[in-house]
Amino acid sequence: MRLKLVFSLVRGLFSGTSLKDLFKFGQSEGDEKKKKRSLIRKAGGGAGKVLLFLLILMALASYLFMFGLTFNTYEVLGQVLGFGPGLSLSFCSFISFIMLLVFSFMMSIDMLFKGRDLAMLRTMPLTDAEITVSRVIAMYLYMLPLHMIMAVPAVVIYLLYNPFCGATIPGILISVLVLPLVPVCLAALLGALTAKIGGKGPGRLVMQLTLIIVIVVLFSLLQMGKLSNLDPTEAASLEEYSQMGGALGFVASNLESILRVAPMLRWNASLMGSGALTGSLLAVGTTLVLCALCVWGVSSMFYGICSSMESEGKGRSHRAAVEPVYRRSSQLRALLGREWYILRSSSSFMIEIIGESLVPVLILVMWGAMGMLGQMTSGLVGMQGALYFPLIVCGILLLVQGLDMVSATSVSRQGKLFYTDRVFPVDYRVLINAKLLMHLTLAFAPNVLYTIAVTVLFGLGIWDMLWIILVNFIFAVGMCYLGLSLDYTKPNLTWKNPQQAVKNNLNGLKSMGLCAATVLITGGVCVLLILKVDYWPCYIWVPAALTGILVLARRFAMKAASERLC
Amino acid sequence: MRRVRAGTVQGILIEGEMRYLSTMITINNVTKTYGNQPSPAVDKLCLEIGEGQIFGFLGPNGAGKSTTIKMIVGILKQDSGTITVEGLDNVKDPVAVKSLIGFVPDEPNLYEKMTAVKYLNFVADIYGVSEAQRKERIEKYAKLFEIDRNLPDELSSFSHGMKQKIAVIAAILHDPKIIILDEPMVGLDPRSSFILKELLSKLAKEGKTVFFSTHVMEVAERLCDRIAIINKGKLVTQGTLEEIKAMKGEENATLEKLFLELTGSDDVLTEAAEEGREEEI
Numbered sequence: 151m152r153l154k155l156v157f158s159l160v161r162g163l164f165s166g167t168s169l170k171d172l173f174k175f176g177q178s179e180g181d182e183k184k185k186k187r188s189l190i191r192k193a194g195g196g197a198g199k200v201l202l203f204l205l206i207l208m209a210l211a212s213y214l215f216m217f218g219l220t221f222n223t224y225e226v227l228g229q230v231l232g233f234g235p236g237l238s239l240s241f242c243s244f245i246s247f248i249m250l251l252v253f254s255f256m257m258s259i260d261m262l263f264k265g266r267d268l269a270m271l272r273t274m275p276l277t278d279a280e281i282t283v284s285r286v287i288a289m290y291l292y293m294l295p296l297h298m299i300m301a302v303p304a305v306v307i308y309l310l311y312n313p314f315c316g317a318t319i320p321g322i323l324i325s326v327l328v329l330p331l332v333p334v335c336l337a338a339l340l341g342a343l344t345a346k347i348g349g350k351g352p353g354r355l356v357m358q359l360t361l362i363i364v365i366v367v368l369f370s371l372l373q374m375g376k377l378s379n380l381d382p383t384e385a386a387s388l389e390e391y392s393q394m395g396g397a398l399g400f401v402a403s404n405l406e407s408i409l410r411v412a413p414m415l416r417w418n419a420s421l422m423g424s425g426a427l428t429g430s431l432l433a434v435g436t437t438l439v440l441c442a443l444c445v446w447g448v449s450s451m452f453y454g455i456c457s458s459m460e461s462e463g464k465g466r467s468h469r470a471a472v473e474p475v476y477r478r479s480s481q482l483r484a485l486l487g488r489e490w491y492i493l494r495s496s497s498s499f500m501i502e503i504i505g506e507s508l509v510p511v512l513i514l515v516m517w518g519a520m521g522m523l524g525q526m527t528s529g530l531v532g533m534q535g536a537l538y539f540p541l542i543v544c545g546i547l548l549l550v551q552g553l554d555m556v557s558a559t560s561v562s563r564q565g566k567l568f569y570t571d572r573v574f575p576v577d578y579r580v581l582i583n584a585k586l587l588m589h590l591t592l593a594f595a596p597n598v599l600y601t602i603a604v605t606v607l608f609g610l611g612i613w614d615m616l617w618i619i620l621v622n623f624i625f626a627v628g629m630c631y632l633g634l635s636l637d638y639t640k641p642n643l644t645w646k647n648p649q650q651a652v653k654n655n656l657n658g659l660k661s662m663g664l665c666a667a668t669v670l671i672t673g674g675v676c677v678l679l680i681l682k683v684d685y686w687p688c689y690i691w692v693p694a695a696l697t698g699i700l701v702l703a704r705r706f707a708m709k710a711a712s713e714r715l716c
Numbered sequence: 717m718r719r720v721r722a723g724t725v726q727g728i729l730i731e732g733e734m735r736y737l738s739t740m741i742t743i744n745n746v747t748k749t750y751g752n753q754p755s756p757a758v759d760k761l762c763l764e765i766g767e768g769q770i771f772g773f774l775g776p777n778g779a780g781k782s783t784t785i786k787m788i789v790g791i792l793k794q795d796s797g798t799i800t801v802e803g804l805d806n807v808k809d810p811v812a813v814k815s816l817i818g819f820v821p822d823e824p825n826l827y828e829k830m831t832a833v834k835y836l837n838f839v840a841d842i843y844g845v846s847e848a849q850r851k852e853r854i855e856k857y858a859k860l861f862e863i864d865r866n867l868p869d870e871l872s873s874f875s876h877g878m879k880q881k882i883a884v885i886a887a888i889l890h891d892p893k894i895i896i897l898d899e900p901m902v903g904l905d906p907r908s909s910f911i912l913k914e915l916l917s918k919l920a921k922e923g924k925t926v927f928f929s930t931h932v933m934e935v936a937e938r939l940c941d942r943i944a945i946i947n948k949g950k951l952v953t954q955g956t957l958e959e960i961k962a963m964k965g966e967e968n969a970t971l972e973k974l975f976l977e978l979t980g981s982d983d984v985l986t987e988a989a990e991e992g993r994e995e996e997i
Contacts, residue, residue, distance in 0.1 A: 474833035474867045476840075476851040484841035488827065495829045567825050572791045574842045575815035716793075716810050 151279055159276075159284035162267070163646065164291070208663075210299070217242075218303035225311050235312045242304030243329060246297050250333035251340075253296065254289050257649045258341025260498045261289050262448065263455050266646045272456060282338075282449035286441075290334045292654065297330040317430065324430055328437050335444035342448040345455045481576055485584035492563050496648035499563055506554050507596040538676075538685040540614040543604055544692070545673050547597060547618065548625050552665025554593040555658035557633030560585050561641040561714075562651040568643050571715055578711045582634060589630035590623075597622050621693055628700035629668075631707040633661040638710035668699055740894055740925040741765040741788060746797030748783055757783040759949035760797070765927055765942075767893075770920045772940035773929040776979050780949040781929040782822060785898050788927070789819045801894065815843065818887035822898040824879035828872040832863070832882050835871060836889060843890035850889065857885040860911060876903040884912060888919070895919060897928035901935060913939055933972040943971070947979045 221238035228237025262285045265271075271281055305322050479487070493499045536542075561568065571581055598619055605615040636657040645651045652658065672695050676688040743763040749756040758780040765771045775781045786792040788799055790810055799806040801813045826835055833854065840850040858864040861881040871879065880903045887895060895916070901909050916926050916939060930936055936943055937957060944954035953960055960974055961967050 474854070476833075476837060476847050476854065478845075478847045478850075479837075479841045481842055481844070484838050488838060491827050491829045491834075495827070567827065569791050569821070569825075573789050573814060573817075573819050575811045575813075576842060577811055716790075716807075 151277070151283065155276065156280050156284045156287070159271070159281065160287050160291070163265075163284065163288045213299055214303050217300055218307060221304045221307040222310075225307050229311070236308060238304050238307045239325060242300050243325075246300045246330065247333045249300075250293050250297055250330055251337050253653075254293055254334045254337030255340050256501045257289060257292065257498060257653065258337050259345050260496060260648050261285055262338060262341060262452070263345055263459055264496070264648070268456060269460075277449075278452040279445070279449040282452050283445055286335060286338050286445055286448070289338060290331055292649070293330060293334055294327075298326060301326045301329075320430055324433055328434055331437055331441050335441040339444040339447050342451045342455060345459070346451050481580050482584055482587070485576070485581060486587050489560070489584060489588040492567075498648040498652060502559075502652045503556060503592055506556065507592060538680055538688065539608070540610055540618060541676055541685070541688050541692070543608065543610065544618045544621055545669060545676075547601060547604070547622055548669045549666065550600070551593060551597050551622060551626060552629060552669060553662055554589075554629070555633070555652065555655070555661060556592045557585060557589045557630040558637055558657045558661035559652045559655045560588070560634065561637040562643060562645070562655050562657065563648075564641075565643055565645055565651060568641065578715045579708070581715065582631075582707060582711055585634055586627065586630050589633075590626060593630075594623060594626035597626065617689065621696060624693055624696045624700055625668075628696055628703045629661070629665050631700065631703035632664055633657070635703060635706035635710045636660050638707065638714045641714075668696075672696065738767050739764050740767045740769075740802055741927065742798075742800045743784070743788070744798045744800075746784075746787065746794045746799060748780075748787060748792060748794050750783075756795075756949050758787070758794075758946075761946070761949070761951055763944055763951065763954065765925060767925055768920055768923045769941045770916060770926040770939055771928070772936035772943045773927065773946065774931075774933075774936055774943060774975060775929075775946035775952075779946045779979075781946060782898055783949075784946070785819075785896055785927075785929060789817055789896055790814055815890075816893050818890065818892035818895045820880075820883050820887045820895075820897040820900050822902065824876065824883040824903075826871045826879055826882060829870065831868055831870050832858075832874070833867040835882065836867075836886055839886040840889055845890050849891075853889055853891070854885065857888065860915065861885065861908060877905055877908060880904055881908060884915075888915075892924070894925045894927065897926070899930060900928055901930060901932055909935075933970070933975060937971040945975060945978050952978045 221242060224241045225235075225238035228240075229235065262282065265285075268281075305325060309318070493503055564571070601615060601618050601622065604610070605612075605618075610618075637655075640657065642651055642655050642657075672692055675691060675695070679685070679687050679691060741763070742765075743761055746758060746761045747756050748758040761780070761784060773781050773784065783792065787794050788801070788806065790806060790813065793807065801816055804813050804816070806813045827838075830838065836854050837850065840854075845853070854867070855864065858867055861884070863878055863881050866874065866878065871882065874882065880900070884897075884900065887897070897916075900912060904912060913935065916928075920926050920941070940957070942954065942956055943960065945952040945960075953963065955963070957971060960971075961969055964974055964977065966974065
């Protein structure tokens with residue numbers, strides 16, 4: 151295998167997607183207007199970028215802190231229950247393994263077999279193994295930041311409770327850089343098997359989704375509820391941890407059995423302590439052997455899968471006998487239909503969007519797995535009687551809705567076909583309305599269902615429910631405009647792989663940051679109002695503030711769209 | 717509300733008969749520069765294209781043909797100068813201008829997950845074509861291009877040529893006054909290419925304006941009423957083939973020879989002359 155060539159292929163895959171490129175605002179064909187932008191506007195743009203960067207940094211820091219707290223609990227619990235040092239690292243490896251497996255699997259088929267560059271690469275004197283390895287390395291690099299968000303706090307917690315020794319540095323490097331290779335390679339193999347067995351488009355997508363659900367369900371069955379009573383903020387002393395551990399004896403045995411089945415997770419804990427050499431060798435050796443086997447498996451199927459995808463649908467369709475239907479629709483409806491076809495054009499898009507609709511369910515599973523569900527539920531139940539309780543429920547639902555990237559990646563998803571929007575005689579407002587309707591269908595509609603579920607669960611009144619739905623609607627429309635303004639300003643239209651249009655699209659991250667900031671600031675004012683005035687002004691303040699943001703966001707979106715389209 | 721047409725009147729000799737046509741497309745002093753490129757892709761271009769004309773737009777690779785076409789159809793915006801279509805400014809009235817034009821891009825990029833008929837229905841919806849008209853036109857043109865049996869198939873299963881045919885049908889589906897095609901013959905088999913040429917001639921006779929870029933000299937020679945040659949963003953010449961020949965003082969020269977001379981590719985001619993192959997050109 152020519153590694154130099156492999157790394158050239160990886161560089162090619164990442165060209166134009168570096169952090170610097172992503173933060174750079176778009177230059178639309180040397181627009182005179184943009185060339186003449188005033189210094190004030192340039193300074194404003196720079197401040198905006200800094201603000202966005204800070205928001206993303208803030209979100210990252212909060213995640214690191216949250217993981218840190220959880221791992222702290224596990225490290226102490228591990229020592230109390232006699233697991234020895236490093237339970238935090240074992241648990242981190244477990245969580246990271248599952249998450250990386252799910253997310254890598256979601257991108258595997260598109261990444262491995264559907265890149266636009268593959269038609270060219272397959273005609274070059276490259277072996278299937280070289281192409282496969284380059285794709286798997288790219289998947290690994292995409293997943294590494296996610297792993298690091300979990301691994302870094304786990305390592306820090308480990309170092310807080312355990313002495314630093316000579317093996318610590320290589321141990322950290324292996325924990326952070328080597329171990330995530332396993333789930334990524336395994337996901338690549340699962341993806342290849344799905345592509346091989348799953349048949350054509352829809353069948354494959356169903357199989358892909360089923361596998362993801364199976365992994366998530368297995369994961370939640372293993373964890374949910376069993377670790378739910380660990381509360382790192384309240385259990386201050388070792389005695390309390392011990393009591394918790396005693397009450398949760400089955401948790402320990404459960405985790406023990408997981409570690410027995412997957413010894414790699416335990417080796418991770420011993421990487422940095424005494425006897426680290428054996429642990430390191432075992433971890434690195436097993437990782438490399440497993441990865442080599444997976445990559446070999448994928449590369450042996452690579453040619454067959456690419457060929458079958460190439461010839462997919464080339465044969466005569468059974469539908470040829472069906473009479474074509476000529477039905478007239480409005481421009482708006484036609485464009486809405488087109489949005490749906492764009493979504494269907496890639497399994498990455500479909501999985502991403504369906505995944506986003508299920509965000510609340512996934513968050514519940516994650517909280518359950520991390521032992522935070524019980525704490526959260528008991529906290530919420532404790533506040534159930536408070537008059538401001540509907541405001542809290544509303545805030546949570548808004549935060550959840552803010553995680554949606556439907557609109558913030560909507561223009562990018564069009565890719566090279568975006569030019570049609572400039573050619574068609576359609577007012578840009580109609581194009582925006584079509585995207586807004588799509589956003590409401592995919593992001594707001596599930597939120598209404600969640601609101602109804604929460605109303606039933608916590609016994610909220612009908613007026614509270616209607617108010618929450620109204621606020622969610624205003625927020626959904628505002629955030630859609632905000633997402634569109636970001637994506638119209640700097641769309642990623644030249645993606646080689648659908649993943650780059652959604653998951654690796656910084657506009658999605660920016661949108662999430664801005665949504666979170668909107669909710670936090672609006673909520674912060676609510677807290678002040680409750681403390682200083684009363685709770686009822688919040689019922690006016692929240693919709694009023696969000697309507698103001700909606701109007702502002704709409705202006706931004708219209709301006710960005712008109713500049714990009716006209 | 718439509719603006720008053722501001723087209724000028726132009727005389728043209730078609731099949732030995734002088735016709736007076738109003739100007740459909742006016743490109744006036746248009747310049748376009750990409751990003752930080754030192755020289756413009758299109759430099760102070762001026763063109764007038766009359767109603768019912770077939771206008772061939774020729775030039776070597778990178779001459780600025782596609783850029784010009786993209787500016788007319790609205791994909792790109794000119795840095796300076798004006799483009800008017802039937803008297804309507806492409807910057808001030810983009811939607812009205814676009815509804816007059818049918819465009820066939822150089823690459824038939826279509827929504828692959830749609831069936832051919834769904835895609836054509838989608839385009840018809842965008843241009844507001846009635847059900848009866850779309851049915852009649854889709855069936856007529858699909859039959860003409862021999863893809864009527866493929867209409868219910870997904871576009872991902874189509875070959876490049878078949879997609880090109882769908883792109884052509886989509887462009888003429890709303891019966892536009894102007895049809896703009898960027899390298900339309902690429903990917904078409906000889907039979908389909910012939911059918912397309914015949915169709916373009918027929919549409920021009922019906923009063924439609926056809927503007928297309930091509931590298932195939934014989935297509936331009938056979939099909940076009942007027943020709944413009946562009947090189948390095950600047951207009952080199954324009955007129956009927958006879959006018960261009962007269963201008964160069966070479967009554968018997970082929971368009972290919974004229975093109976090579978006008979675009980500064982004489983070295984190829986000299987080489988061919990040295991090898992005794994000048995007759996071939």
